[in-house]
Amino acid sequence: MAMTSGLFCPKCGKETEAEGLCTACFREEHVLFEVPQVLEVKICAKCPSYKVGEQWIDTKLETYEDLVKKATIKIVDLAVKMNKEAESPRIKIFPEFINPNVLRVRVQAEAYVLGRHMSDEKEVEVRVRKETCDICSRIAGGYYEGIIQVRAQNRFPTKKEMGKALKIIYDVVKKAEKAGDRLAFVTDEFDLPEGVDVYMGSVNCSRQASRAIVDDFGGTVLESPKLVGAKDGKDLYRVTFAVRIPEIVAGxxxxxxxxxxxxxxxxxxxxxxxxxxxxxxxxxxxxxxxxxxxxxxxxxxxxxxxxxxxxxxxxxxxxxxxxxxxxxxxxxxxxxxxxxxxxxxxxxxxxxxxxxxx
Structure with missing residues (x-):
C-alpha cells in the first residue's frame, strides 16, 4: 500500500511533497518573468549602430547579421520583467533569423522565488526597422562644430606638409571615435593654395587635432568661437582653429x-x-x-x-x-x-x- 505525505495543496487539493502550493499552482501564482510577444529593433541604415530608447549605441560589428543579433539581445534583455521575488536570476537569449527583417527569439530564465527553483521559456518575435542615426543624419547634412585652417607663416605650405597635417587630423579622429566621441568625424575638407580647411563634427576633436599638428610641426594655434544659435537654453558655438606652422622647415x-x-x-x-x-x-x-x-x-x-x-x-x-x-x-x-x-x-x-x- 502506497504511503502518502499527508500534505495537500491549499488551492487545488492535490497531494504535495512539501507544505504549501503544489508546483503547478505555485507557477500560476508566481510567474517567473514576462516579456512582450513582439518587439522592435531599430538599427542605422548607414553605420553599425542601434537605438536603445532615445540613444544610439555605436558598435564595431562588420556584418548586418551580427549588428541585428547584438541589438536584439540588448532590446529583449531590457524588455524582460523578472518576478520581484526572484533571486539569483539567470537569463539566456537565443535569436534566430526567420528572414532578414524578422527574428524568432527564445528567452530562457531561471531563478529562486520564495526559496523554490523556477525555470521558464518564452518566445518573442523581433522585427527590424532601419532608420538613420543622429550622427549619420548630421554627416549627411554637413554638420560641423569646428574648422581647422592649416596655413604656413609667410609662405605656402608644401603638399607633403598638408598630407602630413591631414594624416594627423584623421589619426586624432580615429582615436576620439574609439574613445566614444560620436561627433568625431570629418564633414568636409578643402584644399587651397594657401593651405587646407577641414570641417569637423566635434569641437573637442578639432582642438585635439590642432594641438597635435602644432606638437609635430611647431607653430601656433588660435581659437575663434562664433555664436550660431541656442539649444535647450545653451548657446551654440562654432570654433575656427587657425593653425600656423612655422616659416622654417626641415632642410x-x-x-x-x-x-x-x-x-x-x-x-x-x-x-x-x-x-x-x-x-x-x-x-x-x-x-x-x-x-x-x-x-x-x-x-x-x-x-x-x-x-x-x-x-x-x-x-x-x-x-x-x-x-x-x-x-x-x-x-x-x-x-x-x-x-x-x-x-x-x-x-x-x-x-x-x-x-x-x-
Missing part, C-alpha cells in the same frame, strides 16, 4: 646664433647641424631665424685633400681650390663627390650623400 639652412645651420627638426624647438663644425644646435621655435638657403639648392663638387682639421675642395662655381674647416660629420675621402651650399662667398659641406640626404 632649410638658416642663420642661428650667428652660425650657418642646416635645420633637421622643427617643433617646440628648432634643431639642426652647424655646418662649419658639424655640431648639433637648437633654438626655441619663437626665435626669428634668417633663411639663407635650402638643402635642395646644394651643388656637387670634389673633395681634393684632407689635412688635420681642414679640407681642400673645389669651389662649385669657379672650380678654384679652396680650404675650409673640416666638419665632424665628414666621412668622404679625397677624390669623392661631396655636396655643398654656397652662401655669399662661403662654401659649407652638407652631411649625408646626395644633396645632403642620407
Amino acid at each position: 632649410d639652412i638658416v642663420n642661428m646664433h650667428g652660425k650657418v645651420v642646416l635645420v633637421e627638426k622643427v617643433g617646440k624647438r628648432i634643431s639642426g647641424t652647424e655646418l662649419s663644425s658639424g655640431h648639433s644646435t637648437s633654438a626655441p621655435e619663437d626665435v626669428k631665424l634668417e633663411k639663407l638657403s635650402n638643402r635642395s639648392e646644394a651643388m656637387s663638387t670634389v673633395l681634393v685633400s684632407e689635412e688635420g682639421n681642414s679640407v681642400q675642395i673645389l669651389d662649385p662655381v669657379t672650380y678654384e681650390p679652396m680650404t675650409i674647416k673640416k666638419p665632424i660629420f665628414l666621412t668622404r675621402s679625397p677624390g669623392d663627390e661631396i655636396w655643398v651650399v654656397k652662401i655669399n662667398n662661403d662654401v659649407f659641406l652638407l652631411p649625408g650623400g646626395n644633396r645632403g640626404k642620407e
Whole structure:
C-alpha cells in the first residue's frame, strides 16, 4: 500500500511533497518573468549602430547579421520583467533569423522565488526597422562644430606638409571615435593654395587635432568661437582653429646664433647641424631665424685633400681650390663627390650623400 505525505495543496487539493502550493499552482501564482510577444529593433541604415530608447549605441560589428543579433539581445534583455521575488536570476537569449527583417527569439530564465527553483521559456518575435542615426543624419547634412585652417607663416605650405597635417587630423579622429566621441568625424575638407580647411563634427576633436599638428610641426594655434544659435537654453558655438606652422622647415639652412645651420627638426624647438663644425644646435621655435638657403639648392663638387682639421675642395662655381674647416660629420675621402651650399662667398659641406640626404 502506497504511503502518502499527508500534505495537500491549499488551492487545488492535490497531494504535495512539501507544505504549501503544489508546483503547478505555485507557477500560476508566481510567474517567473514576462516579456512582450513582439518587439522592435531599430538599427542605422548607414553605420553599425542601434537605438536603445532615445540613444544610439555605436558598435564595431562588420556584418548586418551580427549588428541585428547584438541589438536584439540588448532590446529583449531590457524588455524582460523578472518576478520581484526572484533571486539569483539567470537569463539566456537565443535569436534566430526567420528572414532578414524578422527574428524568432527564445528567452530562457531561471531563478529562486520564495526559496523554490523556477525555470521558464518564452518566445518573442523581433522585427527590424532601419532608420538613420543622429550622427549619420548630421554627416549627411554637413554638420560641423569646428574648422581647422592649416596655413604656413609667410609662405605656402608644401603638399607633403598638408598630407602630413591631414594624416594627423584623421589619426586624432580615429582615436576620439574609439574613445566614444560620436561627433568625431570629418564633414568636409578643402584644399587651397594657401593651405587646407577641414570641417569637423566635434569641437573637442578639432582642438585635439590642432594641438597635435602644432606638437609635430611647431607653430601656433588660435581659437575663434562664433555664436550660431541656442539649444535647450545653451548657446551654440562654432570654433575656427587657425593653425600656423612655422616659416622654417626641415632642410632649410638658416642663420642661428650667428652660425650657418642646416635645420633637421622643427617643433617646440628648432634643431639642426652647424655646418662649419658639424655640431648639433637648437633654438626655441619663437626665435626669428634668417633663411639663407635650402638643402635642395646644394651643388656637387670634389673633395681634393684632407689635412688635420681642414679640407681642400673645389669651389662649385669657379672650380678654384679652396680650404675650409673640416666638419665632424665628414666621412668622404679625397677624390669623392661631396655636396655643398654656397652662401655669399662661403662654401659649407652638407652631411649625408646626395644633396645632403642620407
